Amino acid sequence: MKIATFKDMYIAELQELVSAEEQLMESLLRLASVASHPELKESLMRRREETQVQAERLKEILRKHGADPKAHNDQAMQVLVKETEKMLTILKGNELRDAGLIASLLKMKHYEIAAYGTAAAFAGQLNLREDQLMLHRSLDEERQTDALLSHLAKRAVNPKALAS
Secondary structure, eight states: OOOOSHHHHHHHHHHHHHHHHHHHHHHHHHHHHHOOSHHHHHHHHHHHHHHHHHHHHHHHHHHHTTOOTTSOOOHHHHHHHHHHHHHHHHOOSHHHHHHHHHHHHHHHHHHHHHHHHHHHHHHHHTTOHHHHHHHHHHHHHHHHHHHHHHHHIIIIIHHHHHHO
8 A cells, every 4th residue: 555645644553553452452351361460450451441442532533534444454563462472471470470561561552652642743734633632632541551550560560570
């Protein structure tokens, strides 16, 4: 698929984000099932619900522009999910696995923060203010999740992994 205009590029960014969110949503169920720390397990299930809302938000924007939400497969998220799955087989012990889960999730969150920031900037340049506001809402949620996971790691999970 060739991209002919800046708006086409914006739409492609949104389509990749839908794919990323859907891949993450699917992965979060598995990650929650292997997490041992109760707060981490609960956080992953909340993140899954939030991810579902974010994916719907993106699909709403794409429908408004007459674009197919399934047009792209985000390969970067695909790799991040695969690396996380691989990490789960390498780390032994619940404490170490939980620390590794958070590390992997933070990589995914940072990727999403970059993608949402890019899409919001594109929407702003295209003067699509409603889109931009919706994308900023998701961007803020991703930043909050990043902060919550980082805090959980520093406060509870990493000290246990270090002691194990």
